[in-house]
Amino acid sequence: MLLPDLVRTAARRSPHAPAVRDGAATATYAELDALADRCAHALADLGVRPGDRVVLWTSKSIDTVAVMQAVLRLGAAYVPVAPSNPRPRVQCIADGCAARLVLADDDLAGLRTRPGQTLNDAAATPADCAFILYTSGSTGAPKGVSISHRNALSFVCWAAEETGLDASDRLANHAPFNFDLSVFDLYGAFLAGACVDLVPATLAFAPEALTRFLFEREITVWYSVPSALQLMTADGGLLDGDPPPALRVCVFAGEPFPIADVLRLRAAWPAVRLFNWYGPTETNVCTSYEVTAHDLTRTRPLPIGQACSGDQVWLDPPGADVGEIVVDGPTVMLGYWGQPAQDGPYRTGDFGRIGPDGNLEYVGRRDHMVKVRGHRVEPSEIEAVLATHPAVAAAAVVVVGAGLDSRIHAAVVPAGDARPTMLGLKAHCAAHLPTYMVVDAVRLVAELPRTANGKVDRAAVTALWAEAVVRG
Template sequence: MTAVPLAELVIAAAARTPAAPAVHCGPVTVSYRELDDMARGYTAALVELGVAPGDRVLIWAEKSVEVIAVMQAALRIGAIYVPLAPANPAARVELIADSCSATLLVTDAARASRISSPRTRSVEFAALRTNAPAAECHRPDLDDPAYILFTSGSTGAPKGVCLSHRNALAFVEWAVAATGLVAADRLANHAPFNFDLSVFDLYGAFRTGAAVDLITSDQAYAADVLVEFLCDRAITVWYSVPSALQLMMRYGALLHRAEPQLLRTCVFAGEPFPIADLLSLRTAWPNVRMFNWYGPTETNVCASYEVTARDLTRERAVPIGVAASRAQLTLDPADEGEIVVDGPTVMLGYWGLPPHRGPYRTGDLARNNDAGQLEYIGRRDAMVKVRGHRLELGDVESVLLAHPAVAAVAATVLGTGLDARLHAVVVPHDSDAPPTLLALKAHCAAQLPTYLLIDSLSLVDELPRTANGKLDRTELAAAQGLP
């Protein structure tokens, strides 16, 4: 595939197959011709509002065809789009707008009324109408920024990860080939647009002329709704965090249904998939290819592992696999250490800070296994000290997750110094038959040294999650009364 700027993917698909469906959103379906026409109109409107190459355009709204068309319009101008989750409070939106010196905020009527800062210039989708002729597309350099994804920063301030056209395309082209994506596919878009998982859903579809089917935020964690969506909307490719699939299995009776007839590929990323649940899904869907993808927002997917029937005898988490997206992966120190990523998907940098140069240090720890694959250990910053030993909480969690009575778990530390002890917060598979502390200690003792055995246990119905579905350790600490 020849690399072209992201804006040209929809233009090319509209020229090849104008009547083919591009986006499904509930009862609404738009073809590639219609999406191209909408993007043309929004491009002219944005230019009329003064948006120029390099400007930042924030988009704060629920997922819709209109949101995608505005993203496309920004790209055609050479502007940088900044998607924001609809659940963001207005104060955070204004903070992000200020931090990236946004030229414009595009939103809906309800959200526009919440913006009070005179520094944030906003316009509603309904007002993006113009009689001006369609503007000429700006053809950016592939290394120009295309979009900014804001993530939570360690200081509490949002952090803008700036990605180029080349960054996105290096991943998309690899992913299209790895999954065998074709024009006949229909991809489920579970992730919010500000989460890097959505890049495959959107641009994988546009690259091949396939269709993407949007899951809105009010549907994203409704188990029954998600199961119906997967089974009834002719989805062929599913990509989400593991917790969404676990939710569907536990509360949506996903495994009580027959294997979805049209689903051929299931991809998960963003967090470890508890091995018991993963193997239950692998067993129930023998004809579906399954991939475990790994990579932080700063690199998108840089490692991949295909889960097959050979994994059914595993007791611990599946590997994150081998390098993907033409990345070069090293460990520092070698064999077991921090994952360091180099290659075409590594971000341009954080908005407002100096450009990123060279390899990116992920802060994630991994080890090489005998097959030359990376096994994820956990976060470097999750390293704690208990009983005089430095330990990685992810190491404890991966063993606890292998216990058949454990559906989900988070390990944490209670107390400090000599009083520090390991505590496990567990979601049981069956609330009527929860695991006991003694049973979990005995289970861990077979695989872990004594200093890694948990000292205490609490049972919860579910673990707190961020808006992207990942474990929210800050909220977990607050709920457990931790500092």
């Protein structure tokens, strides 16, 4: 089975079932199937051949989903790039993957006009590249994570079974298409013959609008970064009334979810299954933990759970209290585009430990590990402790300075009307962390800076402190 087979199969089985909903527009599986064929013919006329790359610098829409399907049917690979990316970065990505075409929103309308006819899909194998997701690279240039049909389907098939997807479900697509969270939204829906409801980019972090979307669209399966759920809770009234009546599964991934906020959600939605999924873009989801009523008394950070999607996950070095998370199995990427193929297990650069219940716990990033006055410090560990303070809604920690002058600074979002004090937070840290990990300075902020994918923007947090230092 290949990714384009999912829509083809659903269209034969239930042609009139809704496949994709975008605002007031809905495409049935038959309509999506026919539109994908028309777009595939148009792309073939433009010279797209098996193995080519097509950059989609487009908004989330039914047309974009159809073009993704069209590219796959031609045996090529699509490269989604959010329209918020500036032209020079898009050009860098297109050059980097030697793209056959770069398509913007205005280009999609012309692809729709191709006369409809059934297309014979190009021969492809499960090992062929299906799409490339570009992420920020440590060198400053974006790097493309090449994902095969096998990589994607190994995760999607497991996820669909784990969450019990069926044709009656409506999945919300909150993540942009260049973010790996969208793989479940789209292909999980297509595998089950369900409907995926696209969340416009303009609503991605608009808390009241997102909450209305969840209720009014009768979403049954929600998947997003934790910060979106935190925002909906704090400013969107998500937990002010009864739970969303249609919602049966809520999944979060992409960053740690403060335990207090997770447990608040767990207590408010007793009938909704909650999952914490973990995995870098290079592996998609490789571990999973279901949050149940048994976690309501939990004081430790939320686990990332056990290996899933057919993968094997372990810590290196073996037996250490904290080790690097290593992944091997069918979801591990083909490699970074233009670089040697991934050979063997993937070293995530994340550190983890085994909790007392046998579940894996996330500790932090290797590349965020810093030294403070001679001690190795992982800022994420300090953030996790700060997040357990009753007056803290969220926190981001950075280290300012170097050597003996290095200091731990925290940007803190207060919880409600609470005003956490510097002394109170230092005492809280001292009760849970070694002395060298106690924060040196705290700055209260209305919200943490976020990247386009909703993760904490650490560079922007550091800039906040740099600005404060300059202003004196």
